[in-house]
Amino acid sequence: MTIRYPNGKRFETSTVKKNQTKKPNQITYSNRGMTLEEDINTTNEWYVEQGLAVIHKKPTPVQIVQVDYPQRSAAVIKEAYFKQASTTDYNGVYKGRYVDFEAKETKNKTSFPLNNFHDHQVKHMKEVLRQDGICFVLLRFTTTDEVYLLDASYLISFYEDMKHSRKSIRKSDVEKYGHLIKIGYQPRIDYLPIVQHAYFSE
């Protein structure tokens, strides 16, 4: 099920896979077609199973307005609205350190639009960095299936530049300041070795 937000973004429920909308005779042998969120969730599940890290996506924030209580069955939420997240989507622990990130994707080939992020998230990233947490964004260029880890300090800096000039990060800057993540089968988006390299190796 795909939910359109008022801002035109889409909400994907975790129960229904995007590739289930393909014709039945199109059998999929790879994970291609999974959303970035699904790819990261399965990666995180694998990390937990392997005892490598405990990182989860936070639930979608919802403002609940009306709830019904049918007899002998579960409470039903009858009216609720999507709320804008005040933090990033993913957080958890790796080797005792706090890890916090947001993941976004674009179909653009040469730049990453910054309107994917909003003020509250950028404020949260600053607060996390101030507490010495590990904070970054995962940026996927969907046409080439490249995923980069970019430290939040760069994202914040580009975001604040946006007020004056360009509304996106050049891909060449993502390549320069970010780290390309190896895409595989399991885990699909193996970002932990990059976290280890970028934040623990000094």
Add this chain to the structure above:
Amino acid sequence: MTIRYPNGKRFETSTVKKNQTKKPNQITYSNRGMTLEEDINTTNEWYVEQGLAVIHKKPTPVQIVQVDYPQRSAAVIKEAYFKQASTTDYNGVYKGRYVDFEAKETKNKTSFPLNNFHDHQVKHMKEVLRQDGICFVLLRFTTTDEVYLLDASYLISFYEDMKHSRKSIRKSDVEKYGHLIKIGYQPRIDYLPIVQHAYFSE
């Protein structure tokens, strides 16, 4: 607004305060009557403002089934259900370290019932400890307004004992293994000094 879960637990939305149900002439000058969740949320907001820690409550997990898209207004969730949380309610960062906890209260005077916790949460606590995260529970005895921080290792141990014997933790054990938190005006439940003492002082 109070929502009854099928299991008899109640869901408190953050918009409506419990003490708004008091008679209008009962003016409240203290924070008494706030739920444990509200007390912790205001404490966490204060910590963020003061730059002491970045710890937030995760949104209530909801399974969304049906969404309407009225023209020229926000998407409305028309059918959804409460899901059991697979992790604890609160997490964040303090001095670079990952901090994770669950908060529960009881009206009992001499023991804390363990049916306040469930298997998924206890499993999550084990995983966090394995990753060297700071993990604990905040236990409030409402009749005396005492709040204790108890390290997750003790909670896990008592929880696993539960399968064989008693269904609660004796208050004397909470006092013995836990740390009493100073209750004040701002912050209301000042647990960070205890975290500092218990996890950073060695």
